[in-house]
Structures are given as structure tokens and as C-alpha cells.
Amino acid sequence: MEQKNIVATLYLKEGKAVRSMTDFTPVDDVYQLCQLYNDSGIDKIIIFDLSTSDDEHEKNINTIKNINRNIEIKVCAGGNINRLEDVKKLLYAGCLQVIFNASKPSSVGLAKEASERFGKDRILVSVNNVDFIFKNQQSIEDTFHEVLVLNADILDALENLTNVPYVVNLSEYNYEEIVRLLKREKIRGIAGTFINNSTTDIMKLKSSLSGEGIKMDNFAPDLHWSDLKLNSDGMVPVIVQDYRTDEVLMLAYMNEEAFNTTIHIGKMTYYSRSRQELWTKGLTSGHIQYVKSLTADCDFDTILAKVSQVGAACHTGNRSCFFNNIVRKEYVEKNPLKVLECVYDVIKERRENPQEGSYTKELFDKGIDSILKKVGEEATEIIIAAKNPVSEEIKYEISDFLYHCMILMVEKGVTWEEIANELAQR
Secondary structure, eight states, X not given: OOOBEEEEEEEEETTEEESSSXXXXXXXXXXXXXXXXXXXXXXXXXXXXXXXXXXXXHHHHHHHXXXXXXXXXXXXXXXXXXXXXXXXXXXXXXXXXXXXXXXXXXXXXXXXXXXXXXXXXXXXXXXXXXXXXXXXXXXXXXXXXXEEESOGGGHHHHHHHOOOOEEXXXXXXXXXXXXXXXXXXXXXXXXXXXHHSTTSOHHHHHHHHHHTTOOBSSOOOSSOGGGSOOOTTSOEEEEEEETTTOOEEEEEEXXXXXXXXXXXXXXXXXXXXXXXEEEETTTTTSOOEEEEEXXXXXXXSOEEEEEEEOSOSSTTSOSSSOOOOSOOOOOOOOOHHHHHHHHHHHHHHHHHSOOTTXXXXXXXXXXXXXXXXXXXXXXXXXXXHHTSSOHHHHHHHHHHHHHHHHHHHHHHTOOHHHHHHHHHHO
């Protein structure tokens, strides 16, 4: 059986998330909502751009671009697609696929052109009636990788007329119906408002569906509790790190129930030695830790957990529990990202708190044209240095170039995190 997907749907109006295609009531912050989908077990997000003007269309595409910079799961988007350029913009914004609206007369011809240009695997279509399927049977087969079915009543007709796989949007939650549907051969996944609800436990749903013999993308551990070496209390210590920055957040303990619960729900769950009870981190505070990976050490007696941390990890309100210095020896930071961030912070501080005689302050005072001139000069110096067989000179010139690039970044309000996210997409 092919792996099935749980798909969230998101509706954008004026760059913000709204309730539905027809109800423009704002809902949660769009970026926080997508981060929740990213962490909670959603496999894909389908975004509908509800714009009615070119300006609003550009605003929504920019929002989609920012969403893709900050999450790892697949994103498909559609809405207000009138030109091949609109398809290109969505793909360049980081979308894996673009979805066409079957109810628009121009969709089939434009989708065919997009399929030939960008590949069939990038092109989807949303359908809500049998008439479109019947009239465009061959076009559906030739042009579209997948169908989003907006009306579950037409599934039999779709399966009888085409072999194209589909995702079905369900109007309400019915577990038995979901199981029945996901056991169909051609279905790739389900969507619905109940999936979009932030209170829905996606990992729990996936675990239940796996128990029904349906193949889902959830945690299947390579090691089990019986493979670990326990301490004298029958537990295993867990070191917790931020999965993006590797910052050490906290230390806690797991017993067997906590270990199995963590894998089952995808949220870090521990055993409290003081309260003598199981606790899922963030259940009351909202500071949930979504599991990204669990790794045992060489002796199998300690677990390293990499997580997506919501809010603070420490009960004091600090991001990390480790903030009380014992001893510290000054050293030169050599971690490349930390060095770049440190220099960036110094440049930013120079701009916010100017110091007389500072070269950086002087460049900021002269304005953007002077900054751009220096960036151009340093780029030229790199080219000249690259012709020199001795590598030391090019190291020096690249350092100068990066320094002036960071001045430009501060001037334009661009951070290293944004640059890293952009590079990660390529």
C-alpha cells in the first residue's frame, strides 16, 4: 500500500490566513499556524490564494515564500492563476506543486502548458463535479499529477474515469469513513477543516490509522525501550536540543511509558521524579517540544532528542535551562555560523549605538550608495585575488566582502537566518 498523507488547507486573503474560501474572518497568525502544521505531523499544506487583484496576488505570493522559508513539509498552492508567470512565481516561492481550479475555463489549456514547461509532477487540479472529469478525461490523465477532490460524492466517478491519484477534502470528521477511504487504492490522502483545527492531534490520528493497516508517515523506531540501558531508577536521561540551532535546552528523564508516549504522539513526554507522574512538555504552558529525532548514545544509556521548541524550555521562562555560569574561560568562537552572527550583531549594534571614529558608523552615515560601492569594490578584489596562486589573499578579500555584505544586510534588515533559509531551499 502506498503511504497516505494528512493534508492541511490554508486560505490566504491580503497575506493573512482566513477561515475558508467564502469566510474571510482572520484566524491564527499564518506563520505560527504553518509552523504548527510543520511540527504536528501534517504531511502537506495546500494553500489557496483568494486574491482579486495583482497587488493582493503579489502580497499572498510573498507570504507563501516566507512560509516556505520556515517550514520543511511540502507546500502546494493555487488560486488566481491566470498566466504561466503565476505558476512560475509559486514554484519560485518554494511550492512543490501548483494547483489549478477546474471551474475556470482557462485552466485546462494553461495547465497543459505549465505541465509541459515545469513537469507533470508539479501540476495538480481541484475538482468538485463529475462534468469536468467526464469532459476532460484524457487531459486529466496527460496533464495532472494529482486531483484534489472537493466533493467526496464524486470519488467513484473519478476512479471509474481516470487512473489519476487524488486527495479528498472531507466536510466532517468520521473516523470509520476515513479508514474506509484511505484503504482505497488510488487515494493519496485526506484534507478537511478538522485537520486544520489546531486542537486535532495529528500524530495520534496517524498512529490509529497505522493500527488499521494503513501506511502513514509517523515514527517507527529503529530502537526499542528494551534496547536501552536503564539507570538505577529504571529510567533513561534525555538531553534536549533545538533541532535548528543545536542549542542545549534541558535535561529530563523517561521511563518506558514516557518513551512510548513520545513516539506515539510526537511530543516530548517525560517522567517527573518529583511528582511521580508522566508529563508531556508544554501541555499546560503551551511550550510544547515537537520531536524531530531521538538518538541513543554509544552506551545506549542516554537519549539525545532534537526538537522544535515552542516558547521557553525552562520553567523560569528562559529559553534554555542552562544559564548559570560555573567557570568560563575566554575563547575565540570558531563556529562559522556563530562567527557570522556575532559580527552581524556587532555591526547592528554600531548602527543603533554609533561610536565616533567607527568605520562602520561612517559607512552607515554615507548611506546605501556608499555601502553598495564598497560591496562592489570588495567583489572585484575577490576576482583579482582569485588569480593569485596563494590562497591567503582570497581568504582576506572574502572576509572583507562578507563584512561589507553584512553592513548591507543590516541596512536592508536582512538576517543570517533568512539567508540560511533561502540557501536551504535551493
